[in-house]
Amino acid sequence: MYSQINKNISRYVALDPEELEIFNSLLEYKSVPKKTILLHEGEMCNFEAFVIKGCVRKYYIDANGFEVILQFAIENAWVSDISFSIYEDKPSRVYIETLEDCEFFMFSPDTKEELFAKAPKFERAFRILMQRNLAVTQERLFNTISKTATEKYLEFLEHYPTLSQRVAQHYIASYLGISAEFLSKIRTKMAKL
Amino acid sequence: MYSQINKNISRYVALDPEELEIFNSLLEYKSVPKKTILLHEGEMCNFEAFVIKGCVRKYYIDANGFEVILQFAIENAWVSDISFSIYEDKPSRVYIETLEDCEFFMFSPDTKEELFAKAPKFERAFRILMQRNLAVTQERLFNTISKTATEKYLEFLEHYPTLSQRVAQHYIASYLGISAEFLSKIRTKMAKL
DNA sequence: TTCATTTCTTGTCCTAGTTCAATGCATGCG
DNA sequence: CGCATGCATTGAACTAGGACAAGAAATGAA
Numbered sequence: 360m361y362s363q364i365n366k367n368i369s370r371y372v373a374l375d376p377e378e379l380e381i382f383n384s385l386l387e388y389k390s391v392p393k394k395t396i397l398l399h400e401g402e403m404c405n406f407e408a409f410v411i412k413g414c415v416r417k418y419y420i421d422a423n424g425f426e427v428i429l430q431f432a433i434e435n436a437w438v439s440d441i442s443f444s445i446y447e448d449k450p451s452r453v454y455i456e457t458l459e460d461c462e463f464f465m466f467s468p469d470t471k472e473e474l475f476a477k478a479p480k481f482e483r484a485f486r487i488l489m490q491r492n493l494a495v496t497q498e499r500l501f502n503t504i505s506k507t508a509t510e511k512y513l514e515f516l517e518h519y520p521t522l523s524q525r526v527a528q529h530y531i532a533s534y535l536g537i538s539a540e541f542l543s544k545i546r547t548k549m550a551k552l
Numbered sequence: 553m554y555s556q557i558n559k560n561i562s563r564y565v566a567l568d569p570e571e572l573e574i575f576n577s578l579l580e581y582k583s584v585p586k587k588t589i590l591l592h593e594g595e596m597c598n599f600e601a602f603v604i605k606g607c608v609r610k611y612y613i614d615a616n617g618f619e620v621i622l623q624f625a626i627e628n629a630w631v632s633d634i635s636f637s638i639y640e641d642k643p644s645r646v647y648i649e650t651l652e653d654c655e656f657f658m659f660s661p662d663t664k665e666e667l668f669a670k671a672p673k674f675e676r677a678f679r680i681l682m683q684r685n686l687a688v689t690q691e692r693l694f695n696t697i698s699k700t701a702t703e704k705y706l707e708f709l710e711h712y713p714t715l716s717q718r719v720a721q722h723y724i725a726s727y728l729g730i731s732a733e734f735l736s737k738i739r740t741k742m743a744k745l
Numbered sequence: 746t747t748c749a750t751t752t753c754t755t756g757t758c759c760t761a762g763t764t765c766a767a768t769g770c771a772t773g774c775g
Numbered sequence: 776c777g778c779a780t781g782c783a784t785t786g787a788a789c790t791a792g793g794a795c796a797a798g799a800a801a802t803g804a805a
Contacts (some may be wrong), residue, residue, distance in 0.1 A: 421698035429693070441683060479672060486679035490634060493686045500622070500693045504729040505614035508792070527752065536697040538793055543754055701762070721783065734762055736784055 361386070364409050364464050367435055371487040378478045385474050386464040391457050398455040404440035406465045408432075413461030414525055418533070419453045428534040429453065431522055437488065458526055508537045509545050554579070557602050557657050560628055564680040571671045578667050579657040584650050591648040597633035599658045601625075606654030607718055611726070612646045621727040622646065624715055630681060651719055701730045702738050 361383050368374070368382065391397065393413075398404050400420065408415075410432050417430040417438055432438035440451045466474075475482045502511055512535060516523055523531060528546075529539035554576050561567070561575065584590065586606075591597050593613065601608075603625050610623040610631055625631035633644040659667075668675050695704055705728060709716055716724060721739075722732035 419694065423698075425698070427694075427697055429690070441686070475676075479675075482672075482675045482679065483668075486675065486682060489679060489682045489686060493634070493682060493689060496686060496689045496693060497622070500689060500696065501612065501620075503693065503696050504620055505616075505618070529752070539753080540755085540794085541792055544792090547754075720781090731763055732783080733764080733785085737762095740784075 360388075360411070363411060363435055367409065368481075368484055372480055372484040374480065378480060381477050382474065382481070385470045386466070387470070389463045389465050391461045391463065393457050393459050393461070395461075396454055396456045398440060398451060398453065400452055400454055401450045404451045404455075405467055407437060407439040407441060407471070408455075408463040408465050410434055410436050410438065411462040411464060413457060413459040414522075415455055415457050415461060416526075416530060417453050417455045426533055427536065428530060431519065431526065431530075431534065433522065433525070437492075441489070441492070458530075503536055508535065508541060509549075511535045511537070512542065512545055553581075553604070556604060556628055560602065561674075561677055565673055565677040567673065571673060574670050575667065575674070578663045579659070580663070582656045582658050584654045584656065586650050586652050586654070588650045588654075589647055590650065591633060591644055591646065593645055593647055594643045597644045597648075598660055600630060600632040600634060600664070601648075601659075602657040603627055603629050603631065604655040604657060606650060606652040607715075608648055608650050608654060609719075609723060610646050610648045619726055620729065621723060624712065624719065624723075624727065626715065626718070630685075634682070634685070651723075696729055701728065701734060702742075704728045704730070705735065705738055 364386065365379055365383070369379075374382070389408075391413075397406075397408070397415070412434060414431065414433045415438055416428050417432070417440070418426050418428040421427055430438065438455060440453050440455070471485070502514060506514065512531075515531065515535060528542060532539040532542040535542065557579065558567075558572055558576070562572075567575070582601075584606075590599075590601070590608070605627060607624065607626045608631055609621050610625070610633070611619050611621040614620055623631065631648060633646050633648070664678070695707055699707065705724075708724065708728060721735060725732040725735040728735065
């Protein structure tokens with residue numbers, strides 16, 4: 360049960376057995392049914408979740424009432440509204456919702472501090488995690504600005520091959536920043552070639 | 553000369569005089585004339601720069617040969633291609649260029665490691681810096697997806713009031729992800745109201 | 746198995762923003 | 776000073792993608 364997350368965190372920093380021990384002892388396991396909202400807009404996000412199993416989406420609702428999906432997180436991914444909530448003490452503007460029955464390991468800000476105090480090496484691991492997060496977000500910005508809808512969809516299929524089977528199409532459209540109807544049209548056009 | 557950067561870094565973590573001493577001793581001052589490219593696409597970005605004075609832009613060139621500006625950095629901002637280059641060991645896809653005569657404090661990856669070794673508290677400071685960077689990028693993504701060109705421009709003016717005086721309009725258009733012509737049209741329309 | 750709800754498709758019309766000129770305006774440089 | 780290069784503006788024609796509507800297909804609960 361711990362092997363996934365241990366493998367994940369070990370990618371960023373070399374850990375000895377005692378450190379992993381400390382890490383595992385602080386993890387909080389949580390099982391959540393599908394369609395559960397883990398974080399509502401306006402709340403403080405007080406967790407960072409590692410997905411053991413299942414799929415979640417992180418989204419906000421824009422000025423016109425449209426849902427815009429910022430991130431899908433599946434097995435071995437982390438999800439949180441880190442950037443705003445935890446450190447800036449601002450309420451979150453996003454929702455985090457399970458799309459399938461999920462299992463998580465959760466970190467609260469307090470247990471994270473405890474971890475850093477007991478094993479400072481993790482400060483570095485979480486910094487690198489943050490950096491990867493930034494890299495992914497930058498890549499997404501890059502795609503959003505510079506690619507056509509079709510290119511974005513192809514890139515999505517390549518990057519997340521399993522996801523297109525797991526989540527409803529209109530969620531993918533929302534992630535790509537295009538209308539569900541237009542995605543449908545892109546798909547029929549692609550099928551004809 | 554050190555007061556700006558000391559003030560900046562102290563926002564994220566409480567530092568005692570010895571720690572600031574160490575920090576300052578590792579800073580490398582650099583003065584660069586305008587229109588200098590600090591980082592070319594394909595190079596490894598081996599610095600994080602704090603802008604003491606001046607203005608730089610970070611941009612990439614998309615598949616159709618268009619420049620897209622990702623970031624402007626002015627006084628008291630940090631600029632780098634952190635996310636990809638330094639830790640992932642991938643060559644950068646972006647350019648960083650001075651738009652005015654500039655003064656910087658530079659950090660190389662090595663001096664950063666030296667800093668972390670001598671004063672571990674900075675690991676945290678740089679993690680938080682990274683988080684803010686992520687927050688800003690996420691905000692930008694949010695705006696890019698959900699706002700009209702006019703809204704983006706207004707938001708830009710509000711957020712970076714001085715920049716619109718300092719940089720050419722077509723750079724702002726490129727930052728907003730719209731054509732220079734269309735920005736001009738937005739401005740004339742706004743002026744008529 | 747049936748009915749209801751959600752999801753996907755398809756067509757038509759519409760608009761925000763682009764592309765491509767052409768023209769006037771700065772401004773830096775010999 | 777004059778000239779060249781880059782910058783901003785304006786207009787006309789075009790297009791990617793959106794909004795709306797209505798039907799088909801899939802999913803799911805009782």
